[in-house]
Amino acid sequence: MILWQERSDLQSSEEVNRQPARGARDLLPQDVEDNRWICAQLHYVYRRWGYKELAPPTIERLDTLEAAGAIDENVLLKVATRDALGLRPEITASVARAACTRLAGLPRPLRLWYEGNVFQREDVGGHERVQEELQSGIELIGAPGLAGDGELVAILLDTCRQLPFHPEHRPTLLLGHSALFATLLADFPTHQQAGLRQALSRYDMLQLRSLDLSDADRQRAQRLLRVRGEPEAVLDTLSDFSKAAAVDELRALLELITERARQAGVRLQLDPTFLPTFTFYDGVVLRLICKGAHALTPVATGGRYNRLLRHFAPGDRDASGTGFSFKVERLRGLLQDHGTALSGQTDVQVLVTYRPPDNLGGAMACLERHHRALVKAELLPSHKVEEETTQGHASPGPQVLVTYDHPMSREAAMACVQRHRTAQVEVELWPQPCPTLDAALAAWRQRPLPCLEWLTGARDGSVP
Structure with a gap:
């Protein structure tokens, strides 16, 4: 096998493409320092709550990365090997796999935190583009119900107190419930539910108008789009739509976290049609949004994913998991745009x-x-x-x-x-x-x- 061979026909400097891959970018030293500083603030909160660091591999089997069919294989960056491998588009599925295999014998609940890069591919105007992002997050394995959901939200609110948000950022915690959304969609014709799910979760009025709905169903869907905002008012309105147990779960969760959110300076908002991008969530879902210089910026997303745990542990009907992850570079950009001093700047x-x-x-x-x-x-x-x-x-x-x-x-x-x-x-x-x-x-x-x-x-x- 030839490991090295000197070439005499190297490309001239004019022929060398000096740019990173489409969608990738170099992080400059100050950005790296700021990312590390932000992660250190998050790690401090995680450890305070008893979480321990886990480092899953960057390369995983495709069947793990697809998260029981919840992640479209078209977003995966595949690795050219004999085995079906790819780069992780998120980290929750890898943590869930580890929790159900090498960590299966440990007592529950498992409290784990992680930090690492994630990769996705997308087509933009017919050109393939690579996205690489730094994520930091936690996973709580084996804490079902209100106790797990309450701990998850409490930790997220604690990170908001630890990070140097400015009042102008107006951090808002958006809460929803996947099972409640499914219940609301069940009243619509089956063949229209997929389109409605996409239109409502994206708040896309144009797509909603394009659906072949009866006048009554269209009016009902438009009413659902308007059911978002202050939690108590939304819960009262939801009682007219559904008697699902998820409404009671959200009410109990809000009673537990409302005062803590007020102390953290975080506004709470309830949106029954909110769904994260990846569809493995099957309970309470959340997203932390801040006001950026030009638009609202989502900086953290998460929720409950019991079904995903049971995919990796098919014999455990009681398996449960919940977690969230921060998009560190979006968070850094948000803070830098406001002139907040980070890392070694002071x-x-x-x-x-x-x-x-x-x-x-x-x-x-x-x-x-x-x-x-x-x-x-x-x-x-x-x-x-x-x-x-x-x-x-x-x-x-x-x-x-x-x-x-x-x-x-x-x-x-x-x-x-x-x-x-x-x-x-x-x-x-x-x-x-x-x-x-x-x-x-x-x-x-x-x-x-x-x-x-x-x-x-x-x-x-x-x-x-």
Whole structure:
């Protein structure tokens, strides 16, 4: 087998496609840091509720990914192997499979959380497009009824309190019930139910008008579209449509979570025609929606999926599961658009540079002192700085000039000074803020010491 063969006919640089796959994109360093920060906030809530991390594989068998027929195979990205494999379009089915196989012997309830990328394909104007998204979520296995649904919603509301939502985001938790929707559709002609399900769940008036319905059925469907909003009013209206047990389940759930939602600053809305994209849900369903800069943005989706668990554990008639997942990158975009500071944007950071080149060792020692204090410190190479040295030798007296970017950073800068003095290194603190690195370099030109430090990010007066 030939593992490597050097080619003499490599494509010229003009022929190389430098763009990522259609629909894919590169995440820049700050975006990666912000994603990690958001996930860390979510993980903190999950762990507080007793959830443990599970890492299912990115590649699964197609029969697992199709989730008992609930996911159209056309959205799956298939892998070219002898076995029927593909990349996961979501993670719930993989967790359900693991819960019913390798984790089958563990006592219930199982509380699991995960984080990972998911992949889907779609056709846009006749062109295939790949979607890759980062998800973070939880699955609660073996907690049927109100206890499981209540815990799920309570955790979601806790994450809303943990995340830095702004009042203008107006987070709204949309609640529905798959069994209730099915009951409402049962009164319509069987051959029209599939079209009605799609039109009502998408709030598509044009599709609804195109259906061949009697006048009475059309009026009834239009009334259903208007049954959404404030939970108590919707529940009262639903009593005229259906006596389904799902109405009582929703009423009990709302009694349990309404005050918690108020404390979290989350508005509750009931919509009996809401269904998530994937159709393996068979009980309470939910979606967290926020107001973005230009449109409403769904950031989390979930619900109960007992039937999916029983697909993977056919002998367990009592198997139950419920969960939700956050679309982390949508959440990041929502927060970034509002100017919310995430990840390291408010962390103290020290930039260190030096001159002439033979003072590199002194600059590295500066970095080490800050790193030992768990402060971010980064080296700016000597050649990046306009060199104004004195005969290429370190000047006598102070060896480090410490500058800072904001009056509130002065206290943190004093902590930098103290670290150097503890190491018996002579240091000088510039007397006024230098808002930019260029301003710090200008100060350095006035005091040509071997090393310059510019401290940035200490906006809260914290001392590193």
